Amino acid sequence: MTDTTEKAAATAAGAVAQAAPEPAPPPRTARLWRGLTPWLFLIAPLALLITFTYAPIANMIAYSFTDWDGVSPELHYIGGQNYTEIFTREDLFQVFFVSGYYLAASVVQIVAALYFATILSFNVRFRNFFKGVLFFPYLINGVAIGFVFLYFFQDGGTLDAVLALFGYHADHAWLGTPASANVSLAGVSVWRYMGLNFVLFLGAIQSIPGELYEAAELDGAGRWHQFRYIIAPGIRPVLSLTVILSISGSLSVFEIPYIMTGGATGTETFVIQTIKLAFQFNKTGLASAAAVVLLLIILAVTWVQRRLVPDSADNRMDLG
Amino acid sequence: MNHRTTLAGTLLAGALLASGCTGTGGSSQGADAKAPDDPKTVSGTIKVLTQRTDLVQDGTMKKYAAAFNKTYPKVKVEFEALTNYETEAKIRMNTENYGDVLLIPAVIKKTDYPRFFASLGTRAERAKKYRFTDFTTVDGKVYGQSPIGVTPGFLYNKKVWQQAGVTQWPTTPAEFLTDLKAIKSRTDATPYYTNFSAQWPLTSWTAVNGSVGCDTEATTKLADGDPWAKGADLRVGDTLLYDIVHQGLIEKDPTTTNWEASKPRLAKGQIATEWLGTWAIVQFQDAARQAGIDPDDIGFMPFPAQVGGKFCAVVGPDYNLAVNVHSPHKEAARAWIDWFTDKSGYDKDNLAISPLKDAPLPDVLKPYEDEGVKFIEVSDAKGAEVKAIDDQSEVGINKPEYRQNLVDLARGARKGSLDSFLGDLSKKWADARKTVDSR
Numbered sequence: 094m095t096d097t098t099e100k101a102a103a104t105a106a107g108a109v110a111q112a113a114p115e116p117a118p119p120p121r122t123a124r125l126w127r128g129l130t131p132w133l134f135l136i137a138p139l140a141l142l143i144t145f146t147y148a149p150i151a152n153m154i155a156y157s158f159t160d161w162d163g164v165s166p167e168l169h170y171i172g173g174q175n176y177t178e179i180f181t182r183e184d185l186f187q188v189f190f191v192s193g194y195y196l197a198a199s200v201v202q203i204v205a206a207l208y209f210a211t212i213l214s215f216n217v218r219f220r221n222f223f224k225g226v227l228f229f230p231y232l233i234n235g236v237a238i239g240f241v242f243l244y245f246f247q248d249g250g251t252l253d254a255v256l257a258l259f260g261y262h263a264d265h266a267w268l269g270t271p272a273s274a275n276v277s278l279a280g281v282s283v284w285r286y287m288g289l290n291f292v293l294f295l296g297a298i299q300s301i302p303g304e305l306y307e308a309a310e311l312d313g314a315g316r317w318h319q320f321r322y323i324i325a326p327g328i329r330p331v332l333s334l335t336v337i338l339s340i341s342g343s344l345s346v347f348e349i350p351y352i353m354t355g356g357a358t359g360t361e362t363f364v365i366q367t368i369k370l371a372f373q374f375n376k377t378g379l380a381s382a383a384a385v386v387l388l389l390i391i392l393a394v395t396w397v398q399r400r401l402v403p404d405s406a407d408n409r410m411d412l413g
Numbered sequence: 414m415n416h417r418t419t420l421a422g423t424l425l426a427g428a429l430l431a432s433g434c435t436g437t438g439g440s441s442q443g444a445d446a447k448a449p450d451d452p453k454t455v456s457g458t459i460k461v462l463t464q465r466t467d468l469v470q471d472g473t474m475k476k477y478a479a480a481f482n483k484t485y486p487k488v489k490v491e492f493e494a495l496t497n498y499e500t501e502a503k504i505r506m507n508t509e510n511y512g513d514v515l516l517i518p519a520v521i522k523k524t525d526y527p528r529f530f531a532s533l534g535t536r537a538e539r540a541k542k543y544r545f546t547d548f549t550t551v552d553g554k555v556y557g558q559s560p561i562g563v564t565p566g567f568l569y570n571k572k573v574w575q576q577a578g579v580t581q582w583p584t585t586p587a588e589f590l591t592d593l594k595a596i597k598s599r600t601d602a603t604p605y606y607t608n609f610s611a612q613w614p615l616t617s618w619t620a621v622n623g624s625v626g627c628d629t630e631a632t633t634k635l636a637d638g639d640p641w642a643k644g645a646d647l648r649v650g651d652t653l654l655y656d657i658v659h660q661g662l663i664e665k666d667p668t669t670t671n672w673e674a675s676k677p678r679l680a681k682g683q684i685a686t687e688w689l690g691t692w693a694i695v696q697f698q699d700a701a702r703q704a705g706i707d708p709d710d711i712g713f714m715p716f717p718a719q720v721g722g723k724f725c726a727v728v729g730p731d732y733n734l735a736v737n738v739h740s741p742h743k744e745a746a747r748a749w750i751d752w753f754t755d756k757s758g759y760d761k762d763n764l765a766i767s768p769l770k771d772a773p774l775p776d777v778l779k780p781y782e783d784e785g786v787k788f789i790e791v792s793d794a795k796g797a798e799v800k801a802i803d804d805q806s807e808v809g810i811n812k813p814e815y816r817q818n819l820v821d822l823a824r825g826a827r828k829g830s831l832d833s834f835l836g837d838l839s840k841k842w843a844d845a846r847k848t849v850d851s852r
Binding site for chain 1: 499500503506507518520521522525528609610612665666668669671803804807809812813814817818821824826827
């Protein structure tokens with residue numbers, strides 16, 4: 094923190110020295126303050142950003158080059174050994190197959206969210222009620238969702254009971270086999286995150302001026318054509334943001350499978366594996382390296398995607 | 414732009430430097446927590462970290478503290494209950510502020526004990542009075558003491574087992590399986606409940622170590638040999654678990670088991686058997702009382718294996734209590750540990766085995782005495798090596814994952830055979846042993 098202010102002060106002082114020959118310069122202190130002001134405003138956000146984002150990341154990167162066990166005062170610098178281990182152990186990457194289920198689920202999620210957002214952006218009865226219903230799951234704590242759905246999928250639980258109402262007597266252990274367990278968990282994640290996508294889409298759709306629809310209707314465009322030629326191009330930046338979020342989300346799935354199955358029965362994801370390395374086998378160094386690798390993979394995927402589907406220049410969105 | 418990069422660079426370097434000095438300094442290393450000479454003079458406020466959230470909430474811990482104050486009037490005891498003890502304590506131990514009395518987390522390497530904890534005395538002197546001293550001994554000094562001793566075993570519903578026509582404890586794994594089959598065919602009860610979803614109960618299957626071969630050097634054998642060799646303790650235990658699951662003697666859907674709900678269900682006779690430990694008896698008896706059932710219906714039996722016609726029960730420590738080496742009130746902290754192990758009655762309240770060598774066995778183990786079950790303590794001389802190999806190999810003999818995989822294998826949710834599964838574990842273990850030895 095002091096570092097930041099001192100630097101800013103030094104920069105300001107430098108500027109003062111250069112500007113000296115100018116006629117009637119304001120007093121030194123006033124110029125100093127003027128140079129400092131933007132930094133003063135930035136102190137709080139920068140402090141938070143550095144303390145809670147960059148310092149931990151820097152720490153994590155530093156740990157990834159050590160053999161630290163997470164608590165012992167002794168830690169040795171072992172160079173790139175952790176990275177070599179990660180890239181030479183196939184079993185560490187097998188868990189990415191599980192992400193395939195979540196990727197498939199996010200396609201369903203985006204399509205469903207888009208469908209509901211489009212419908213509810215038109216005049217529909219009870220539309221505010223339905224908006225609430227769709228967004229509600231996103232507001233619930235992830236841990237609570239995990240526990241609720243454990244009962245839901247239980248033998249003779251909610252799902253079985255509902256199916257029985259329709260005359261289908263399922264005798265199926267929903268979390269019992271790897272395929273069925275992953276599909277069930279991915280279903281929970283769709284249920285949970287669809288609301289967020291839905292709200293993003295709805296917001297984007299509503300920012301499209303209403304006259305466009307009226308004009309389109311006058312020209313005889315039906316609902317499908319309105320969607321195809323007005324809504325879809327209009328929300329393109331938000332759509333591409335959602336796709337990026339879904340892909341990085343699918344690669345780093347964590348809380349739902351961790352709470353519901355703990356990674357058993359072939360539902361282990363990369364993050365669960367990393368947690369296990371760090372907190373069960375006390376290989377904090379190796380786990381940090383795995384986390385760095387995941388970060389790089391996600392950055393790479395995002396970059397590739399931005400290259401493949403660039404935003405049109407006129408409505409570029411800043412993804413930060 | 415330039416400014417920004419230099420600023421980021423400085424910050425990054427700073428963070429790297431900061432991370433270099435992780436952990437607590439070894440300045441207080443080798444401190445002793447001596448027992449106070451006069452209980453009336455020792456004073457201070459001590460904080461006790463505990464995993465027993467239930468006892469802190471219902472005020473039981475306060476009652477212990479009040480009783481303690483009768484002998485030590487000037488010591489104030491405060492409790493802090495951690496719900497996720499292992500992880501939370503581990504993170505706190507990176508600072509100096511981890512209570513005055515705490516339970517030694519499993520993650521701490523034995524060789525690091527002197528850095529984190531104050532010594533309670535020499536092994537030679539403490540072993541005369543207390544059990545389990547070698548679990549916390551480093552260079553002849555003892556750093557912790559467990560307030561209770563536990564022994565693993567099957568909790569079972571006596572009525573269900575009788576209904577199935579079984580009156581004698583099974584003496585071999587094969588006999589045990591036959592009995593479970595009888596329960597399945599003659600009663601409505603689930604013969605065995607895995608607690609697959611709660612995960613940690615599966616880890617108690619590692620506690621068969623020592624009871625199968627009645628061998629006090631069982632842990633040393635884990636460090637020196639193959640835990641899954643033919644006839645080895647862990648292989649016998651894992652094979653039994655595999656067979657129980659494979660023959661369909663468990664609940665219908667293990668992936669959605671419910672630990673809390675399993676207690677009243679066993680008491681009511683809907684579940685016949687669970688492999689846990691003496692520590693669980695008190696909880697199941699409470700569940701029985703709440704369900705309006707006679708708590709005496711809950712029985713406890715040893716692992717079905719005999720050596721020379723006798724069952725063997727391994728008595729081991731629970732979490733060990735220790736004094737923080739940075740504590741300013743080491744005498745008061747030591748006083749609490751001594752009083753809690755010797756006088757509090759915590760062991761009796763938990764129907765557990767006392768850590769005092771000359772104390773009698775709890776009543777629940779009366780049937781053990783009648784059957785002539787032999788109680789042994791397994792030496793922990795090589796415990797640190799076993800832990801190192803276990804972490805290095807990522808097998809996790811005390812972690813739920815490999816038993817969950819075993820159960821999945823047995824019920825067909827995972828491909829492979831038992832032999833190749835256990836063979837794979839042996840290989841990982843052997844490979845890790847080589848690298849750990851060479852360090």
